[in-house]
Amino acid sequence: MSMVVKNNIPAVMTLGVLNKNSAALAKSLQQVSSGMKINSAADDNSGFAIAERMQVRIRSLDQADQNTQSGASMLKVAEGSVNSTIDILRTMKEKAINAANDTNTDTDRGIIQKELDQFIDQVDDNALITYNGKTLVDGSKMSKGDATRTALTNESLNSKTTGLTALVDLQNRNGENLNILTTDKLTVSYVIQGRNYSKEIDIDVNKTLNDVLVEAMEPYSSGSDNPQLRAAYDNYNSSVGVANSAYNSSVGAANSAYNSSVGAAASAYTLITTTGGTVSTATGETTLVAAMSMATSAITVNQDVYSRNLSRYNDASTNLASATPGSADYLDYSDQVSMYSTRLASYSAAISTDTSTYNALSTQLGSVIASAYTVYSTAESTAASTLAVAKAAATSTLNSAINAAVEALNGDLEAIGDLIPYQLTMKASNVVGQDAAGNDVYTADMGTALTITAAGAGDKYQLSGFTFNVTDIDGNIKKNVNSVLDNFTESVRALNKSEDNSITFQVDAKANQAIKIGLTDMRSEALGLKGANGETLSIATQKSANSAVNVLDNAIKKALDQQTDIGAISNRLGQTSANLRIARDNVQASESTIRDADMAKVMTEYTKNNVLLQASQSMLAQANQSGSSVLGLLS
Numbered sequence: 001m002s003m004v005v006k007n008n009i010p011a012v013m014t015l016g017v018l019n020k021n022s023a024a025l026a027k028s029l030q031q032v033s034s035g036m037k038i039n040s041a042a043d044d045n046s047g048f049a050i051a052e053r054m055q056v057r058i059r060s061l062d063q064a065d066q067n068t069q070s071g072a073s074m075l076k077v078a079e080g081s082v083n084s085t086i087d088i089l090r091t092m093k094e095k096a097i098n099a100a101n102d103t104n105t106d107t108d109r110g111i112i113q114k115e116l117d118q119f120i121d122q123v124d125d126n127a128l129i130t131y132n133g134k135t136l137v138d139g140s141k142m143s144k145g146d147a148t149r150t151a152l153t154n155e156s157l158n159s160k161t162t163g164l165t166a167l168v169d170l171q172n173r174n175g176e177n178l179n180i181l182t183t184d185k186l187t188v189s190y191v192i193q194g195r196n197y198s199k200e201i202d203i204d205v206n207k208t209l210n211d212v213l214v215e216a217m218e219p220y221s222s223g224s225d226n227p228q229l230r231a232a233y234d235n236y237n238s239s240v241g242v243a244n245s246a247y248n249s250s251v252g253a254a255n256s257a258y259n260s261s262v263g264a265a266a267s268a269y270t271l272i273t274t275t276g277g278t279v280s281t282a283t284g285e286t287t288l289v290a291a292m293s294m295a296t297s298a299i300t301v302n303q304d305v306y307s308r309n310l311s312r313y314n315d316a317s318t319n320l321a322s323a324t325p326g327s328a329d330y331l332d333y334s335d336q337v338s339m340y341s342t343r344l345a346s347y348s349a350a351i352s353t354d355t356s357t358y359n360a361l362s363t364q365l366g367s368v369i370a371s372a373y374t375v376y377s378t379a380e381s382t383a384a385s386t387l388a389v390a391k392a393a394a395t396s397t398l399n400s401a402i403n404a405a406v407e408a409l410n411g412d413l414e415a416i417g418d419l420i421p422y423q424l425t426m427k428a429s430n431v432v433g434q435d436a437a438g439n440d441v442y443t444a445d446m447g448t449a450l451t452i453t454a455a456g457a458g459d460k461y462q463l464s465g466f467t468f469n470v471t472d473i474d475g476n477i478k479k480n481v482n483s484v485l486d487n488f489t490e491s492v493r494a495l496n497k498s499e500d501n502s503i504t505f506q507v508d509a510k511a512n513q514a515i516k517i518g519l520t521d522m523r524s525e526a527l528g529l530k531g532a533n534g535e536t537l538s539i540a541t542q543k544s545a546n547s548a549v550n551v552l553d554n555a556i557k558k559a560l561d562q563q564t565d566i567g568a569i570s571n572r573l574g575q576t577s578a579n580l581r582i583a584r585d586n587v588q589a590s591e592s593t594i595r596d597a598d599m600a601k602v603m604t605e606y607t608k609n610n611v612l613l614q615a616s617q618s619m620l621a622q623a624n625q626s627g628s629s630v631l632g633l634l635s
Contacts, residue, residue, distance in 0.1 A: 011624050018616035021609060036595050037602070047594050054591035060509030061584040068577040071505035071515070072570055078136040078519055079566045081129040085522055086559045088119050088126070092529075093552040095119075099545035109539055120524045120536050127523040136519055137562070139526060143518025144500035145436025147457035151492035152466050152554075153432045156484040159448040162428040163210035167203050170485065178481045183473040188216040189547035190424070191464040192454075193531030196544040213426050213452070232412035236405050243401030247394050254390035258383045265379035272372035276365045288365050295358040299351055306347040313340035424463065425453050433492035441492050452488060459521075462494035464528025464537075465551035490554045493561075495520070507576045515576070517569045520562050527555040 030039055037043070095116055099109045127138045134141070158171040167186065170178045180186075182203050189198040199216040201207075276288025286294070316336035323330035431440045432451045443449045454463040468486045470478045502518035524530040528551055529537045537552075539545035 014616060014619050017619075018613070021612040021616045051591050051595040054587050054594070057509055057587050058584055058591065061580050061587065064506065064508050065577050065580040065584070067505055068507050068573045068580065071503075071507075072573045072577070074131045074134075074136070074503070075517075075566050075570045075573070077129060077131045079563065079570065081126045081137055082522060082559055082563045082566065085123050085126045085527075086556065086563065088123055089527075089552055089556045089559060092116055092119050093549060093556070096539050096545050096548040096552055099539035100542055100549065102542055106540065109541070109545065113539055116539060117536050120529050123522070123524045123527065123529065127521070137522040139496070139498075139521030139523065141501050141503050141519040142495070142498040142521065143436070143502040143516070145495065145498055145518075146434075146438060147497040148434065148436050148492055148495045149457040149461060150454040150463040150490065150494040151433035151441070151451050152453075152463060152488040153443060153449050153451045153491040154485075154488045155443055155445070155447070155449045156487040157450055161209075161450050163213070163426040163450070164208050166206060166208050167212065168205055170209075172484045178484060180470060180478075180481060180485075181472070184478065185471050185475075186212065187467075187469040187471070187543065188212060189465075189467040189469070189543060190216070191528065191537065191547060191551050192462065193460070193533070194464075194525075194529065194535040194537055195531060196538050196547050198543050198547070209450070210426060213424055217424055232409055235412070236409040239405035239408065240402055243398050243405065246401070247398040250394035250397070251391055254387050254394070257390075258387040261383035261386075262380050265376045265383075269372050269376040273369055276368055279361075279364075288361060288368065292358060292361045292365065295354050295361060298354040299358065302347050302350045302354060306344060306351060309340050309343045309347065313337065313344060316340060424455060424466075427451055427453070435492065436495055436498075443491070451491065454494060457494065458496045459494055459526055460532065462526075462528055465547060465554055467547045467550050469543075469546065486550075488550075490557055493520075493558055495526075505573065507573070507580070515569065515572060517565065519566070520558070522559065522562060527558055529555060 027043075095112050098104065099112050104112070129136055156173055158173060158175055161170065167180050168182065170180060172178060180203060182205060184203050186201045186203055187198060188201060189196060191197070197216075201212055201215055274289070276292075278285055279288045279291050313336075316333050320330065320333035320337055323333055428448050428450050430443050430446050430448050432443060432449070433441050433453060435441055452463070452466055454461045466488050468482065468488075470481045470485060472478055502516045505515045505517075507513060507515050520526070524536075525532060537548050539548050
């Protein structure tokens with residue numbers, strides 16, 4: 001090997017090996033310190049991307065699991081409120097049963113009533129329970145649905161029973177006659193808006209269930225034949241009719257005035273856009289649009305003459321170019337070129353003048369139209385404002401008149417007595433009503449049953465309870481009859497119309513993977529314990545207390561249905577949480593396979609690279625000493 005000084009090739013090559021071993025050692029050291037064989041995309045780009053996606057999935061599943069646990073906590077709060085309400089309803093039923101016992105005096109029932117009122121108030125407090133500022137069971141978290149009406153169904157009567165069946169012919173489900181006699185008495189009681197209504201009805205051989213229902217409702221119906229009641233509603237309808245007529249007249253006049261004003265303004269604006277108004281020209285008065293038309297015609301004429309002279313000028317120029325200078329033809333063509341050149345200049349100036357005139361008129365027309373539109377817009381805006389004021393005044397007058405009519409009607413009804421404008425209906429079918437989604441609700445056995453339905457949908461018309469009580473000629477209760485005839489249970493609950501305000505729990509790592517639950521209204525009014533006017537369920541008498549028992553049974557059913565829904569979703573959230581944890585663990589195991597390092601293997605690699613690095617350093621030192629042998633030649 002030759003001896004060189006400038007380039008120490010062995011040292012350079014050894015340095016390259018040293019750098020390579022140093023990089024390998026750094027990589028091994030990073031794997032040992034992090035415990036991962038893939039620390040960046042440079043280590044394994046596809047593996048790094050897959051592992052990162054798995055890490056995103058793991059964190060998303062962790063958050064979804066937290067969501068399910070938070071949702072379960074929220075539902076526990078709601079369930080606690082409902083459980084408390086159910087406990088209260090149980091106690092209230094005990095109190096109602098106590099009040100229905102005639103060992104109590106009316107004074108005793110009054111004392112029990114006070115306790116009952118406090119329970120009802122507590123039910124409302126329970127419904128206002130909150131979680132993280134969200135009120136849960138006050139009806140604000142209901143699912144989307146139409147308003148439904150109360151349906152009370154009796155599946156104990158014979159399936160052939162209809163509203164036209166006579167009382168004395170009523171049979172149980174097995175076809176056995178109930179033995180209702182014409183000497184018996186039937187008391188019908190029902191509760192609407194917290195108020196109890198009761199009617200004692202005589203029984204004859206022809207009286208049907210429909211007759212009973214009509215007779216029970218008649219004194220309280222707006223369609224009653226009661227002359228006082230009819231007069232009260234006639235006065236109300238007359239007052240409302242006069243008020244609506246006056247409103248329609250005022251609004252009609254206001255609309256007519258508006259149309260007249262806007263029509264006149266529109267006509268004026270159309271005239272301006274069509275003519276542009278009057279202007280003075282050299283020929284006298286004319287419209288702006290006509291003046292523009294005249295300018296356009298002048299431009300067209302001058303352009304035509306200019307084109308003809310230009311053609312002649314070009315011909316003369318051509319002939320002049322081919323003629324012999326100084327000849328007679330040459331002089332003649334030269335004169336023609338001069339003449340046509342003068343004409344072209346004259347007509348070009350005329351065209352320019354006419355074009356300027358047209359542009360000025362066009363600018364003027366734009367300004368005139370803009371001004372006219374401003375006038376039109378102002379007139380339209382003024383007319384619209386006047387119309388709005390007139391309509392507002394008419395509406396205010398109408399509302400005042402209707403309010404006065406309502407007050408007068410309420411005063412008349414109060415003078416007449418306790419009247420309610422509801423009509424209950426009775427039908428026999430296997431369809432008992434419709435739920436909030438508009439689907440038909442069927443009887444449990446799909447057989448025909450008798451259903452009493454409220455007059456309208458929503459809490460306002462809710463039929464909280466309906467009670468039949470048959471007694472014999474001696475006043476004894478006919479229990480066998482009542483156990484069948486009074487077995488009307490709530491098959492469709494009355495609900496107000498609601499938008500989709502249900503609670504959504506995001507329970508997975510992708511969009512739209514959620515669980516929704518709608519929480520119904522658990523306030524006392526929605527449970528049928530209180531009316532909108534604050535009147536509470538009464539147990540002031542034995543009959544009202546007896547009727548209250550059925551009302552409370554229906555309220556307990558509503559609360560238990562809500563408790564069941566909450567429990568089902570809570571159980572599902574628990575299953576979902578367990579499933580999320582399993583999925584997270586499996587994804588984490590997969591991610592570990594891709595990213596985690598085999599520490600025994602990595603430590604072996606690290607030791608090897610460390611030894612190689614030290615060896616490289618030693619050899620580099622030896623290679624750097626090889627150049628010093630050259631100095632021996634200089635001694």
